[in-house]
Amino acid sequence: MAEVRLVGVxxxxxxxxxxxxxxxxxxxxxxxxxxxxxxxxxxxLLRMVAGLETISEGDIHIGERIVNNLEPAERDIAxxxxxxxLYPHMTVFNNMAYGLKIxxxxxxxxxxxxxKAADILELGEFLKRSPRQLSGGQRQRVAMGRAIVREPSVxxxxxxxxxxxxxxxxxxxxxxxxxxxxxxxxxIYVTHDxxxxxxxxxxxxxxxxxxxxxxxxxxxxxxxxxxxxxxGFIGSPSMNFLDACIGNDGDSVALPGGENLxxxxxxxxxxxxxxxxxxxxxxxxxxxxxxxxxxxxxxxxIEQLGADTIVHGHFGTSSTDLTVRLxxxxxxxxxxxxxxxxxxxxxxxxxxxNGTRLDG
Amino acid sequence: MVENRPFLTFIAHAVIxxxxxxxxxxxxxxxxxxxxxxxxIVTTVQPWFGSQMVKNYATVLGSGKETAGGVPVGMMxxxxxxxxxxxxxGKIAIxxxxxxxxxxFRFPFRMTCFxxxxxxxxxxxxxxxxxxxxxVAQLGLLNTYxxxxxxxxxxxxxxxxxxxxFLSVPDELAEAARVDGAGPMRFFFTILLPLxxxxxxxxxxxxxIYGWNQYLWPLxxxxxxxxxxxxxxxxxxxxxxxxxxEWNLTMATAILAMLPPVVVVLVLQRQFxxxxxxxxx
Numbered sequence: 050m051a052e053v054r055l056v057g058v059x060x061x062x063x064x065x066x067x068x069x070x071x072x073x074x075x076x077x078x079x080x081x082x083x084x085x086x087x088x089x090x091x092x093x094l095l096r097m098v099a100g101l102e103t104i105s106e107g108d109i110h111i112g113e114r115i116v117n118n119l120e121p122a123e124r125d126i127a128x129x130x131x132x133x134x135l136y137p138h139m140t141v142f143n144n145m146a147y148g149l150k151i152x153x154x155x156x157x158x159x160x161x162x163x164x165k166a167a168d169i170l171e172l173g174e175f176l177k178r179s180p181r182q183l184s185g186g187q188r189q190r191v192a193m194g195r196a197i198v199r200e201p202s203v204x205x206x207x208x209x210x211x212x213x214x215x216x217x218x219x220x221x222x223x224x225x226x227x228x229x230x231x232x233x234x235x236x237i238y239v240t241h242d243x244x245x246x247x248x249x250x251x252x253x254x255x256x257x258x259x260x261x262x263x264x265x266x267x268x269x270x271x272x273x274x275x276x277x278x279x280x281g282f283i284g285s286p287s288m289n290f291l292d293a294c295i296g297n298d299g300d301s302v303a304l305p306g307g308e309n310l311x312x313x314x315x316x317x318x319x320x321x322x323x324x325x326x327x328x329x330x331x332x333x334x335x336x337x338x339x340x341x342x343x344x345x346x347x348x349x350x351i352e353q354l355g356a357d358t359i360v361h362g363h364f365g366t367s368s369t370d371l372t373v374r375l376x377x378x379x380x381x382x383x384x385x386x387x388x389x390x391x392x393x394x395x396x397x398x399x400x401x402x403n404g405t406r407l408d409g
Numbered sequence: 410m411v412e413n414r415p416f417l418t419f420i421a422h423a424v425i426x427x428x429x430x431x432x433x434x435x436x437x438x439x440x441x442x443x444x445x446x447x448x449x450i451v452t453t454v455q456p457w458f459g460s461q462m463v464k465n466y467a468t469v470l471g472s473g474k475e476t477a478g479g480v481p482v483g484m485m486x487x488x489x490x491x492x493x494x495x496x497x498x499g500k501i502a503i504x505x506x507x508x509x510x511x512x513x514f515r516f517p518f519r520m521t522c523f524x525x526x527x528x529x530x531x532x533x534x535x536x537x538x539x540x541x542x543x544x545v546a547q548l549g550l551l552n553t554y555x556x557x558x559x560x561x562x563x564x565x566x567x568x569x570x571x572x573x574x575f576l577s578v579p580d581e582l583a584e585a586a587r588v589d590g591a592g593p594m595r596f597f598f599t600i601l602l603p604l605x606x607x608x609x610x611x612x613x614x615x616x617x618i619y620g621w622n623q624y625l626w627p628l629x630x631x632x633x634x635x636x637x638x639x640x641x642x643x644x645x646x647x648x649x650x651x652x653x654x655e656w657n658l659t660m661a662t663a664i665l666a667m668l669p670p671v672v673v674v675l676v677l678q679r680q681f682x683x684x685x686x687x688x689x690x
Binding site: 101127128135136137 | 586587588590595
């Protein structure tokens, strides 16, 4: 059990910097999820914490120690890999016992720990089997068992659910969450899947091109995204972005198509006529009665999901496609004009130049 | 869809059986010849077994063929065995370690070493025979097992084979072992080696036969009869100046010379077929 601190961590490969300074303090027992698109550097960052990559600049602390120059085995960590990385020629028991044997633990102690982990993960009947006789989900559990028996200070997960089918992924997600809560071990989890990130993490770190876009709780990221990148990454279907500008009175935002939506008081105070990027989440656009502060959507395509209806359309003559999520089953026809309202608090404004959040 | 025409199956079997007969026939003749007394086989080829099998084999194993120097075949087979096993063990050990170094370590001149190993493919024993002989003679290794084995134990082909195999082992496996606390040598012995079992088995068969059949090199460096290998021995038996060529004894020696490689193939075949059948994941 330990806290992890990343201080000014940089990584350079052959003159090219891929991680541009990451600072983060992970509290004891916290579950941090590092999320981002492919190539953003999240696996690299995790591997630097693990000790599988060298750190070009900065420090990483695990507990009281600076671990920059320590081998992975000396850092008191355990890692679960994307492809499980089980030793194919050993039984499940031996896979889990391997690290402990190297450490020189007594046979009885090893057996005790392995059996306990097997109980937690319901692997008891598989202990004598070899990995090739197991299914994907079972192998993943063995990989987690191998991590648990080491009783480390930090768990590291490198996209462990990517190779599982969708249904199994949902199931394993819950198991990981319950496991972490039960064991209370500090965990760092890397994924590109924002649903996994939102459901598992106490806090999320959104990485983009080696930069930390935002670090906060899932709901903070959802309600208050720091940039268009974070706003578009979290939430599905993803947030709509429109080119708009502040209305003449500074109290509203003018949509393409001429209609205005009122702004929340926290966003008032921006100069009139200023171009902005307006962010609207599909689930926040509600079907409203005609009147003030209502925007009319030209309906193009309707997707019926049963629980929701996804409506695609555009405002006025704008070419930007808008997505709206309406609850329940709604029968709409292409070409209809759908009146939409948004609560002022659900409007997000971003600077068109760099995508950062604008506040009043 | 795979066609199931009985006629084609019959043809396939017939071809295989025919091929088998062609290959086995000379061996059969040799075996039959080795079971007769000298007079019976000097002029004709015998179609069926004779009665002298035990006597011939005992003579050959115990005291050898008089006219070929009287070297017991048993001793020659022992020499060949030591040489072949030494070559197998040596080649596999060296190429495993070289491949391990080239694949898993980063060191200066790594690629230079790799290309030098590659270049040695152009230098079989025959090409480098003079300098090798000189070195071995100067080291005082003529007529020794070391002299028979040492110059033959570096192998570029085996190194490549293992290199290709090690490259196919996922990096994550090495990383998982590293996180578990395994150092390079422990990783080598507890993980790489067990995974290489099938490759080692396959290579052992090939290298054993290679070592067993060595002719030129043993011929050059052994002058004492007690260091003769069996392949050399058979050759010696063929040249007789004035007396009757004792084909029965020569054939017996030939049959005996064939046995160990066959045994090796049979024993190891199960290992590497088993490995090929099970898919590793």
